[in-house]
Amino acid sequence: MSGNDNQHFKTREVRAGVRPDPVTGAILTPIYQTTTYVQESVDQYLEKGYSYSRSGNPTVSALEAKITALEGGAGSLCFATGMAATSCTIMGMVGSSDHVILSDVVYGGTHRVTTKVLNRWGLECSFVDTADPQNVANAIRDNTKLIFTETPANPTLKLAFRTWSTTLS
Numbered sequence: 001m002s003g004n005d006n007q008h009f010k011t012r013e014v015r016a017g018v019r020p021d022p023v024t025g026a027i028l029t030p031i032y033q034t035t036t037y038v039q040e041s042v043d044q045y046l047e048k049g050y051s052y053s054r055s056g057n058p059t060v061s062a063l064e065a066k067i068t069a070l071e072g073g074a075g076s077l078c079f080a081t082g083m084a085a086t087s088c089t090i091m092g093m094v095g096s097s098d099h100v101i102l103s104d105v106v107y108g109g110t111h112r113v114t115t116k117v118l119n120r121w122g123l124e125c126s127f128v129d130t131a132d133p134q135n136v137a138n139a140i141r142d143n144t145k146l147i148f149t150e151t152p153a154n155p156t157l158k159l160a161f162r163t164w165s166t167t168l169s
């Protein structure tokens with residue numbers, strides 16, 4: 001069973017991303033506590049897609065699929081901590097001398113990693129009130145590579161504007 005646009009939110013909450021366990025038939029996804037996986041062959045590995053749990057784990061995959069279905073997104077990645085997610089996202093998407101627009105109410109760790117660590121490699125940051133898409137539009141530069149928000153913000157619970165993609169395009 002996977003996410004389906006025809007299903008209501010509560011149905012997707014329960015069903016999205018959940019597939020019966022192929023070994024036992026268990027309806028709910030088991031918690032796979034393994035780090036590594038037996039590899040019978042390269043072809044079977046490519047089909048299953050799991051080699052090491054840091055890069056992929058069936059329990060985490062089920063959670064990612066469920067979040068994607070609930071948010072109606074293109075995909076999701078789950079991390080063990082918030083700052084792992086933040087750091088990995090920013091470092092994975094920008095290079096030196098690129099520009100990032102961030103919400104003015106980002107978590108303190110997000111502010112520190114961008115202005116005290118990644119700035120040493122030339123990252124440029126603008127902090128704007130992302131509740132209003134016009135502020136984001138005004139901050140865009142030729143070298144802007146990423147618009148980063150946390151919503152609801154911690155600790156202010158301020159919300160970012162949700163439909164930027166259509167507003168800014």
Ligand SMILES: Cc1ncc(COP(=O)(O)O)c(C=O)c1O
Nearest residue numbers: 080081082083084107109150154
């Ligand atoms: C918005 C936000 N980002 C990042 C973090 C950091 O999370 P962690 O302590 O799991 O690294 C927090 C923690 O409260 C948070 O609220």
